[in-house]
């Protein structure tokens with residue numbers, strides 16, 4: 007099948023790739039570009055493990071086709087935080103023990119970043135509803151929500 | 166040990182050593198490994214729940230230019246290995262989604278397409294989809310050679326009842342004769358799934374002359390090696406299994422599904438193979454926890470003394486006999502109660518559903534749900550507070566269990582008292598709100614754990630353990646090594662060894678890892694300490710008995726001199742070679758963990774929608790090594806139990822096809838469905854563990870079923886009995902009652 011040439015910016019780097027019309031962005035990231043930090047839990051938009059930002063908008067990368075992303079600016083979990091320093095969100099997830107198995111964590115870190123960019127001071131309920139698309143089967147969400155609210159506070163203080 | 170000890174590192178909330186990789190996306194899970202030349206495998210699954218396979222024609226698929234290999238059951242080298250018919254069906258399919266054939270092709274989509282080229286001729290049979298159907302006289306038989314095990318007399322005819330269990334103590338007749346109030350009720354629970362977010366996946370490479378390898382997500386890589394080596398007829402030494410990071414298991418990643426298929430495909434194609442299940446395959450073909458029908462009868466005196474407890478349990482096994490957790494279901498049902506007269510009989514039936522797998526405290530949530538619901542009803546009948554009723558009959562040190570041993574020191578009294586004085590228990594409820602309390606009991610297991618601590622030249626150590634880390638257990642291993650060696654936590658890294666790095670270790674399951682592998686770590690650390698002391702003694706020319714170990718250093722008690730671990734390890738080459746400590750143990754003394762949960766739930770009478778307003782989980786940890794991860798287990802277990810109680814269920818159509826194999830329709834709790842889950846850690850030390858640890862991972866899923874079931878019943882003023890108590894069922898109950 008003829009492949010399409012796509013040019014994007016991913017985590018600040020110019021990335022070109024070839025993909026088949028049916029390949030999802032998730033498949034491209036994981037299988038073509040080796041960015042396996044973005045996880046697949048369902049492939050149908052129901053779990054949020056594949057969350058990425060496209061042009062600052064939070065999306066499930068399993069619901070986006072690779073060919074659709076030409077010219078887009080994409081941010082994945084690998085682009086969050088600096089190489090020598092974790093992002094506050096990542097630090098707070100660790101401090102609060104907000105992960106057990108950790109498979110949901112990359113998606114949640116990305117979604118939390120989107121949440122706090124839209125709403126730097128969310129209530130517990132706002133955080134819970136914003137993150138309702140990110141399933142976690144291990145934690146019961148308690149420590150995740152605490153980490154998110156703590157990260158929000160820390161980010162507000164340093165803003 | 167039995168008294169509380171003072172700890173330097175244990176009990177702190179350290180940052181887990183694998184955390185950085187997990188928040189940055191660097192950690193590699195099952196589907197994250199790609200090998201050069203790798204191709205993709207996919208499985209063809211039965212569209213029917215019950216059918217005879219007349220023939221399978223793979224010729225078109227084999228001719229496809231993108232296809233490298235095709236296999237069916239006939240290609241599995243050892244046809245008699247245990248579990249082989251679930252890997253690929255032989256002559257009959259037993260559930261919708263049963264694996265029938267597999268292909269390897271150049272890409273995943275090519276493999277998927279090639280599955281469509283395989284022609285299977287089925288003779289469709291009537292499916293058996295429930296306990297009631299399975300045991301009715303005119304039910305079709307799944308297996309015409311299945312004769313019920315455990316009957317007083319061997320049955321003359323086959324049936325769908327695979328086994329019968331019985332346990333008892335005392336004399337029920339005497340017990341019920343003493344009773345002044347008796348409550349009995351039947352309960353049903355639906356088929357559920359563990360719901361881990363990471364689908365099963367593996368990457369494998371078959372090597373004809375050397376060592377084949379499997380990279381996969383599993384709770385027990387040594388078990389993957391044993392099963393796969395047996396199915397392929399190869400020696401264990403020629404197969405290395407590497408446990409990837411694991412994205413949840415809860416019992417569902419104990420069984421093996423893909424690995425033998427992938428290895429045969431790799432052998433046939435000469436290429437490394439990656440396989441990953443889709444989410445719908447995960448729901449269809451892995452997991453489920455048994456659906457059940459359980460009946461419980463309890464009698465008590467007016468003062469609340471329980472005199473007799475009787476249960477009849479019925480568990481689905483899925484299609485494969487022996488796959489249900491009926492044994493533990495019977496053993497756990499009445500254990501929270503110190504009552505002289507108890508009796509339980511249990512039956513396992515086969516149905517046309519996927520083979521059941523363990524699910525967190527396997528068997529206990531369903532049976533204890535039935536018991537706890539009846540206890541709460543009894544409390545109402547007697548007009549006694551449900552916590553007081555439990556305290557009056559509470560299991561404690563010395564209580565004779567139905568299944569054998571007497572209990573050692575346990576923390577149920579402390580949990581009940583903590584529940585009674587908790588904030589939540591004191592708050593008043595409003596209209597349409599109800600509160601439920603329930604206890605939970607799980608044994609926990611010990612078993613085989615192998616650990617090596619390799620000391621490095623700078624005095625730091627690497628802990629190599631054989632237990633996959635599903636929830637942060639590396640952090641506890643670090644802390645236990647630090648405590649024993651009296652060195653900072655950061656002086657240790659902890660890794661999961663491949664099957665070629667260590668001797669056998671039991672899987673991460675049965676809440677055994679922090680307990681048993683922790684004991685192995687302590688033993689390995691003690692081994693390191695004694696070697697460090699010997700080296701110091703040799704340096705000082707004293708006997709090792711004259712050397713103490715304090716604050717990470719050897720001290721010469723017969724003269725002057727202190728040598729740190731770094732100094733001893735740095736000069737180890739000159740004192741006899743480098744140092745490693747070993748702890749290969751078979752751990753005994755895993756003590757039970759009891760829990761008590763409180764659930765406050767509001768029901769919208771117009772829609773049947775439930776809202777969990779408040780939740781508290783209280784549980785005995787023996788000693789919490791890392792309190793945050795102990796709380797996390799309580800909270801995670803609670804959330805799974807809440808889902809089980811209120812929403813989760815497999816829905817099959819009349820042909821036995823699973824209609825909701827996805828997260829949209831099999832609805833596990835979302836962040837917006839739950840409140841904060843308060844926790845109280847009770848610590849009654851386990852005298853068998855050097856630091857007092859009890860396993861804590863599983864008990865937390867047990868109490869939510871009856872805590873939520875009771876809360877819903879109270880909120881609507883109607884006794885509900887069937888799980889899940891989903892909005893349509895609640896609404897129907899409200900309508901039926903009015």
Ligand code: FES
Pocket residue numbers: 045046047048049050051052053054055056057066067068069
């Ligand atoms: S993998 Fe995209 S939402 Fe689940």
Ligand code: FES
Pocket residue numbers: 104105106107108109110111141142143144145362412413
């Ligand atoms: S930590 Fe396991 S799914 Fe969230």
